[in-house]
Amino acid sequence: MTATAARALKLLLLSLICALGLPAQSPPIVIRLTLHDTIQPITADYLQRGLRAAADQHAAAVLISLGTPGGLLESTRTMVAAIEQSPVPVIIYISPSGSRAGSAGFFLLEAADVAAMAPGTNAGAAHPIVEGKQLDPILKEKIENDDAAFLRSYVTRRGRNPAAAEDAVRNSRSYSDTEALQLKLIDLTAPNDAALLAALDNRTIHRFDGNPTTLHLAGSHIVSLPPSTRERLLSSLTSPDLAVFFVVLGGLLIYLEFNVPGTIVPGALGTLLLLLGLFGLNLLPVRHTAVALLLAALVFILLETKFTSHGILALAGTLALVFGLATLVDGPIGELRVHLGMAIGAGVGFGLISFTLAWIALRARKNKILLGPQAMIGGLAVARTPLNPSGQIEIRGELWQATLDINTAILPTGSPVRVRAVDGLMLIVEAAELR
Incomplete structure (x- = not known):
């Protein structure tokens, strides 16, 4: 077949494909979750929602940007179980630079199908803490053994270093990105999301059940799934x-x-x-x-x-x-x-x-509630007629008959007086000074 004939055949095949309307292959989808918070029930709900969304959209992978000081062990166990059972491969990436995966975050990092770190990040310090104080030796040993066994249960399956991982639990060891890579606690380092996905393209990984899976991430479309308004509100309440x-x-x-x-x-x-x-x-x-x-x-x-x-x-x-x-x-x-x-x-x-x-x-x-004339005792009034010793005074806008106390001298009109007592409808007053 001549070169001209071959080109003609290719053009014919392309025309047939276009005529039949065969869809072009769409780029793979990667769901990106941002988990920069303490590990607690709301973050566990957010992770589970993201993994369900990735499965519904038949995504090629889930990329979790992680940065956390740690959190609650029960929520950590829930999240680790969700990662292990995810039908979509999970990539946990400690990013951006300066972030950390402390305590519970280290458990999540080691549970991922692919564990990665950005330069200038660290992970570890997963020693159990209860009530922020020194534990009873026996209780301390029981908690350490339980947490170490929990970590070993999946670190070995992931093909990572169980001794170094257990050291983070028992001795609070923390690792930089280069140290974690050398000790085989993570699979790779990358400066950003694009470089990470490019490095993972066509890489074969083994899922938690042991089945090999090849990642096809070239030209992937990253779809960010941020926490919902409800999750942000509830996370603030925690x-x-x-x-x-x-x-x-x-x-x-x-x-x-x-x-x-x-x-x-x-x-x-x-x-x-x-x-x-x-x-x-x-x-x-x-x-x-x-x-x-x-x-x-x-x-x-x-x-x-x-x-x-x-x-x-x-x-x-x-x-x-x-x-x-x-x-x-x-x-x-x-x-x-x-x-x-x-x-x-x-x-x-x-x-x-x-x-x-x-x-x-x-x-x-x-306090007693006084009504009528009794309520005027102690009140200030003004003489409207000379008090010699009787006369009229004005108090609260009313005119009352009043008489001077026996120890008070005669008072002219306009003099300030204070009510000392009430005798029927007669007020007994004394001289007072206005301030």
């Missing part, structure tokens, strides 16, 4: 400081509504803030002894209004409130615990304001 602030402010507004009934707005807004704060705390590990301290604090503050303790009960209530708030959330990392400054500010503020409101309300209830 901040212990914000949740505590909402609970304290909501409680104060509700208390204000009880003291000034009928205003409606403080009560409605306070109820909303209180419910939002309680919802956020419900997503976090709450210590029950701290809840008992908070209840005791409220009892002490209320008792101060009933009994004279010279402020001792109020002080005890405020201290219980501060300690209760400071230890309320039993988070494994600082980002998932109430900061001391917030606990002191909210506790002291709530104690002072609530005690002041209760004291004012109690005084108002104890």
Whole structure:
């Protein structure tokens, strides 16, 4: 066949393809998730939603940009299980430069089908922390063994270094990107998403079930799937400081509504803030002894209004409130615990304001409500006629018959007087000075 004939045949085949309307091959889709937050139930929901979306769209891979200080172990286990069961290959990429995958983030990194890091990132420091204090030796050993076994259960299947991974749990080792690559804790490093996908094109990986899969990522179309508005809102509520602030402010507004009934707005807004704060705390590990301290604090503050303790009960209530708030959330990392400054500010503020409101309300209830002439005792008036010793005075815009107290000299018209007592319809007055 001559060259001219071959070209003609190619043109004919192309014309037939166009005439038949055969679709051109579309570029592969890569779903990109951004997980730069603490690991907690909302981030677990976001990851699961992203993996479902990738499966529905028959994506070539899921690319997770990771940066986290760590988080809750239960949420970590949920996310690791979702990654292992994903029908779409999962690539976890610690990025951008300066990011880290600490604690729970290291568990997620090692669970991925492909683990990658950007230059200038680090991962590790996965030692278990409970209540932010030194653990009992036996309990410490049990938790370490459990976490190490959990990590080994999938690190070996991924073909990575189980000894180095376990060292991050038992000895809090943290690795830079180059160290992690040398120790075979990750598969590669890349400066950006495009370079990462290009390096992975046509690479064969083994899924968690052992089946080999070749990645076809050349010319892939990256579709970003950001957290939804609901997930961003709920993730904000999982901040212990914000949740505590909402609970304290909501409680104060509700208390204000009880003291000034009928205003409606403080009560409605306070109820909303209180419910939002309680919802956020419900997503976090709450210590029950701290809840008992908070209840005791409220009892002490209320008792101060009933009994004279010279402020001792109020002080005890405020201290219980501060300690209760400071230890309320039993988070494994600082980002998932109430900061001391917030606990002191909210506790002291709530104690002072609530005690002041209760004291004012109690005084108002104890004050006698006087009606008629008795209500004028102690009031200032002006003489409208000479008081010698009797005459007329004006008080509250009314003219009353008055007589001078026996110890008061005769007063001319216009003199200021003060009501000392009431005798029937006669007011007994004395000279007074206007200020």
